[in-house]
Amino acid sequence: MLNPPWLRSFAAIADLRSFTRAAERLGLTQAAVSQHIRHLEAELGPLLVRRPRQIDLTPAGEALLQYCGEMSRAERCLAIRLADRDANVGEVSLVSPGSVGLFLYPLLLDLQQAHRGLVVRHRFAPDAEVLEAVLDHRFELGLTTRKPDDPRLSAEPFAQEPLELVVPAGEEVRDWADLERLGFIDHPDGQAMATRLLSQRFRRNAGIRSLPCHGFNNQIALILEPVARGLGFTVLPRYARCSFARKDAIRVVEYGPPVMDTLWLIHRSEWAISPRARRVADYLAQRVAAEMGAGPGWPQAEPAGMGR
Numbered sequence: 001m002l003n004p005p006w007l008r009s010f011a012a013i014a015d016l017r018s019f020t021r022a023a024e025r026l027g028l029t030q031a032a033v034s035q036h037i038r039h040l041e042a043e044l045g046p047l048l049v050r051r052p053r054q055i056d057l058t059p060a061g062e063a064l065l066q067y068c069g070e071m072s073r074a075e076r077c078l079a080i081r082l083a084d085r086d087a088n089v090g091e092v093s094l095v096s097p098g099s100v101g102l103f104l105y106p107l108l109l110d111l112q113q114a115h116r117g118l119v120v121r122h123r124f125a126p127d128a129e130v131l132e133a134v135l136d137h138r139f140e141l142g143l144t145t146r147k148p149d150d151p152r153l154s155a156e157p158f159a160q161e162p163l164e165l166v167v168p169a170g171e172e173v174r175d176w177a178d179l180e181r182l183g184f185i186d187h188p189d190g191q192a193m194a195t196r197l198l199s200q201r202f203r204r205n206a207g208i209r210s211l212p213c214h215g216f217n218n219q220i221a222l223i224l225e226p227v228a229r230g231l232g233f234t235v236l237p238r239y240a241r242c243s244f245a246r247k248d249a250i251r252v253v254e255y256g257p258p259v260m261d262t263l264w265l266i267h268r269s270e271w272a273i274s275p276r277a278r279r280v281a282d283y284l285a286q287r288v289a290a291e292m293g294a295g296p297g298w299p300q301a302e303p304a305g306m307g308r
Contacts, residue, residue: 010047135152141273147262168229183211
């Protein structure tokens with residue numbers, strides 16, 4: 001690794017094109033700055049072209065100047081990550097299922113607009129990929145619909161995710177025959193979700209596989225489009241339905257107590273969640289609870305401004 005004082009001397013000379021002014025900026029003698037450059041050139045070859053009253057960079061010098069910039073940016077990034085006292089500065093990394101992700105991502109952007117020092121990094125992923133991403137340190141926070149049993153992961157309840165039977169606007173569903181008439185719009189978790197919901201709503205049914213399938217889509221934001229066009233019904237989490245733009249073209253069929261899935265907030269258990277991530281998670285949980293409703297015992301949070 002190259003000596004940092006040598007690099008600082010080189011960067012100052014490259015910026016000011018003067019040994020004298022570089023030494024003044026750094027609070028060093030000109031002899032010390034010259035010695036730093038000699039050390040660098042002994043390792044890397046000629047870096048500067050010295051002419052009377054003019055200093056230029058060689059191609060190796062240009063490459064080293066770019067390296068100095070990269071090192072400076074990396075140092076600033078490290079300082080931000082370590083400065084957890086300021087929860088409004090630094091990266092927020094979250095990986096979540098698509099359904100709740102559609103709902104949470106705009107809230108994260110609201111937060112970033114209010115606190116420009118935040119950098120939001122969000123990925124949509126199924127449960128298995130969420131667990132892998134958090135275990136591999138690629139994301140600090142994850143949301144999953146299954147509580148993990150891996151001791152390397154810490155999990156806490158984040159929110160409840162109601163499942164909904166969604167049909168085209170104007171349609172009525174009174175019995176199983178109505179579902180057979182409408183047909184099912186499937187998606188990667190469609191049959192599992194439909195089984196959980198419909199088994200409680202229609203106790204004596206022939207099962208979701210007995211219904212005609214009128215389509216399949218693996219993009220969570222598009223699953224309700226065929227429903228809005230009258231092509232069938234589907235079963236989705238409420239977060240996905242609330243994110244759909246054409247709400248007047250669909251309706252939710254309600255029969256009684258909702259069927260709920262629990263969303264779990266996970267992070268590596270070996271170390272505590274950073275204060276920034278903790279405050280962001282609490283903010284999101286509060287917004288979910290406010291807009292979707294939540295039972296007692298779910299996380300509480302600070303106001304949308306995130307405090308100080």
